[in-house]
Every structure is written in structure tokens, then in C-alpha cells.
Amino acid sequence: MVNTAQARRLAHVPTPAWIVARMVAALAQWIDPQRPLRVLEPACADAPFLHAFRHRYGTHHLLEGVELCPAHRAEFPIHDADYLLWEPEGGEYDVILGNPPYGIVGDASHYPLFALKERKPLYKKRLRTWHGKYNLYGAFIERSVELLTQGGVLAFIVPASWLVLDDFRKLRTYLFERGSLRIEYVGRVFPRRNVSAVILYFQRGQKGVWLTDGRTETHYPEPLPEQMIRFEDETIRAWERSGTPLGEAFAIHFAARSPEFRRSGLTRPFPQAGDVPVLTGRNLHAGRIDYETCHSGWWMRHEDAPLLRPYYATPHLVVAHTKGSRLVCAYDERAYPWREEFHLIPHFQQDARRVEAYLNQPMVSQRLQAMYRDFVPHLTRTMLARVPL
Template sequence: MVRAQFDYEFPDCVGVENDPARIEEFDDQHADAPVDVVESDFLLDPPDGKFDWILGNPPYVRYNRLPKNKRSRYREKFTLATDQFPLYVPFFEQALRLLKPGGWLTFILPIGALTTGVAAPLRDTLRYYFTGPIMYFPEQTFNRQVETFLVGLKKEETKGHHLWLESLYEYELRPILKRLDVDDIDDAVSSYYTSHKLTERMVTSRDAREREGRQTTRLAKEAGESTGSSGRQVALGEY
């Protein structure tokens, strides 16, 4: 195993995990890591204190898979947990509560956080604070096929800042920007093309090629599953 090397002092870190088996696995694999991992329920029994930086890849559990007793408790505790909320929504709110003013929250979230109605309260929160770049992860990032992105948020109330949104899979950017309540979308997109010496036709053509590549990958996967082949065709659509 190759361990990361840092040219700065590693900060004091606290990890939260409710599965003791995973804590034991972490301790075995990272015995020298200066991280204090505590066994706790992050939503109902969070760690004490406030933090400068919070990193998270919360569970993407759907509402109908949550235990009924947990649904009601989450609704009482978290203002963003409305309607048929997915589990990552209260995780996001809890992390924000534990963040110091001026601190940064960095989360990996599913694309549904930008596109679905049940995640609208989360998007309202993104609009309220300073949001850093929103960048997608390739589909091959995780073992299971899931579309995810990385977002950074600074706990600092602000309005009028620029929002950087990478092209996310085959989703059209304008509807996503509208859901994030971005003003003057057409002017912002035109300014981006001009500053990067691109034309909309060039970008549209590139996006079309990427979509075609991903579609080829999906077809290859389906063909591999149906014929029992090794599935090596998956490499056709890699970024």
C-alpha cells in the first residue's frame, strides 16, 4: 500500500462511523493515521464542537428504504428533511451545522441533488452560501454505477458570486443552473465561451461526442451482460 506524503503538519481529525466493523477495518489498514474515529450516529449523536473542514460521502439511501421511526426523527431534527427526502439531505445539513463560520464543507453527492424535486431544500442552501466548483466524477469512480459530483461550500453568506459548474454527464447545464437560481444564464454561458475562445457549436459538438461515447459504453455493458462475455467493451467510453 502506498501512503500519501504531506509537506505540512497533518491536522487533528475526527471520523464518525456507526459500524464497529468498519472502524476496526480502518484501524487495521491505517494504524498510523492521526484520525480519531468514533462509533456514533452522525445524524442523531454528532461529535462535539465545531470544525474547520468537513469531508463526507453520505449514504444515498432513498426515503422509502429508511426505517419509519428514523424518518420522523429526522424530520423533527432537520429543516431540510421535507417530503420524501433522501438520506444525504440531513447528512448535508448536519455537516453544515457542525462547520465553523468561514469553514469549508466538501461533499460527494449523487446527481439527483441537482436535478430532483426532493433535493430542492439542499439546492436552496447551496445558493445561500458561497459555493466552490461543482465537478462531476467519472462513472467508473465507484464500483457500482452511480453518477456523482463533488461540491465545496464555504460557510459564508454571499450573493452575486460566480458558480462554476462542470458539464455533468449528458445532463443539460441550463436547467441545472436554473434550479440553482443562477441569474443571466445565457450571458454567463456566452462569457464563458468568449473567455475560453470557444464557440457554443464547439462545446455542443464535444458534449455530443461524449454522450455518444457513454451511450456506446452502456450498450457494450448490456451486450456483455446478455451474452455472458467478459465485458471488456466497457473501456470504449472511458474519459
């Protein structure tokens, strides 16, 4: 049994029983349960998926788990191993299912998965989809695809972020090239966890991507390498074709972050004569900037701002990063220093006030919301770059 401390260290959140039941039931679309199947639950903890599988499809299957901290009394053979480094004996699996761990492997100060930190170089070497900070669940998906038979099926509940984040570009391409994906968006199904989830059903050797929320469905028969997976229809596609993508009209910069301000030696916690506050997303409203309130806790000389980012020196458009998939934009006519947020620097002469008014239209946010829901808690550069002007 995993104790609380270990669980926190290894990021254990149990899967709601109705999700387990639903995933196991859905497998009937792809498998022939009359035939004895080799079934694996990675990072299985108490193996809820193996129990549900046996209950629904019978006792004639070969059911196995892999777990870093195996339970004392297991009803199934559980391999005591790190799934990402483990080599199975006896061949591939017809079904791999479960709820892999989520989290970024890193420093204790930032990430809960520091226990695995020393293994990170090994993971990176072993996994070809590892990119950026990556996340353990992406690594678990890749590893599982490798362990599937042709026609074999993977069923995982994972965060929705891989559908759109750049860190998962390689993973998306990897999956598109190897099989078909049916993705059910289920949203915030984990109590008290701030994560929006999808169930991924992947069948090795097929083709195409389907994304559904039970009511609407987007089908990509021929997904392009790296492409984001989003809810889109003809209206959205026509809108995107209707104008120049924002990313072609503007360079999109991400402002200096807290550590840079801290290191710079240019800021202080109390204002001296002539200082201005370092602005944050809380100062940013649709069409309006609050230049007075200091939410960042830092003040600095106005003329020092360009030492951090040259573009702080000129008036320009600022777009909020952390207002969900809502687009909030304002023109910074005073050219203040900013902590975070997107800064749009035009590639050619433009009417910034007109762009500001257009981006703040409810229609723009509604379309972003329709496409990206709450897959991630913020607007990404890629999402912003595709907004047509």
C-alpha cells in the same frame, strides 16, 4: 470493519482512490494547511479521506471520524454514532470531507436503507431541508454545513441528482444562503454503480455557484432560491426566453403507476374481447405509438381507462419519462390507458401535431442533454415545463 451484510444494509460503496486524492488536493484552494485544522470525515468506514489528508497536509491536524459501525482498529478517533443525530464536543470543523451514504430511508422491499427506518422521524424533525422521499446524502450535506466554522470547507462526493430534483429544492436554497458552491461534475465514477456523481466544495460564508466539467463552466453569481443548477450558456438562456414555457401552455400530468393499476381491479393479464393493452414508455416512440404490443402485462376495457385518469379519455400528447434527458413525444389519437409517462393537457387551443413535431426535433433533446447531462436517469416534470414552445 463493516461486514458485507452490514455494508449492504447501510449502503457502503468505497470511493475510488483517485477521487479521494483529487478532493484532498483541491482543498488547498481554500485552506491554510500550516495552521492546525479540525477535520472531520462523516460516515468514514476505514477513513480513507483522513488518511489522504494526513498524508498530504501533515500530522499536526486534529482528525476525527463518525461511523455507525466503527472499525476495530482505527488510527483516528472515530465517534461511534449516527452522524445525523450526533452532537460534536469541542466546536466546529474547518474541514468536513468524505463520501456520505446514498439512499432513501424506507421499506426493505424498496430501499436498502431500511436499517435506519425507525430513525426517520427523528431525521425529519432535526433537518430543515428534508423534503419528499429525500435521500441520506442530502441530510449529510445539511448536517455538515451546520458543523462548519465560518470560512470552513465541505468537500463531498455525492450523486448529481440534487442539482435538479424537486426533492432537493430546500437543500439548494439552504446552501445558496450560507456559502459558495463549486461543483465538479465527474459522472459515472463508481464502478458498477448506476449513479452520476459530482464533487461539491462548499465554503461557508461566501457567495455564488460554479458548475464545471473541466471544460465548460456555468457561474451563477446570485442564485435564486430553489433554482436548478445546470450547464447553461447564453444560447440556452436565449432559447428558453424565446417562447412560452411548456408548463404554461399545458398541464403536465404523470400517469397512474403500477400499484394503482393493481388496486383498481380494472386490469387482467390476458385480453378479453375488446380489451386494449395498458401502454408504457416502451410503446412510445418519436411521433408514433405502438398500440398493439402489451409491455405492461395488463389489458383492460378501453372505456374503463378514464376511471383511472379522466384525461385518458381524450386524445393528447404523451412525453416519455425514462429515456434519459432525451425528449420523445407522440400524440395519442386513440386515447389509451397508460402506465406512467407525462401527459400534456392544453390550457388553450393548440396544434398538437405541430407541438409533437417540434418537441421531437433533435435540437430540443441536444439542449436538454447539454443542460442536464445524466444528472438523473429520467426527464423530470420541471425540466419539461421549462422547454419553450
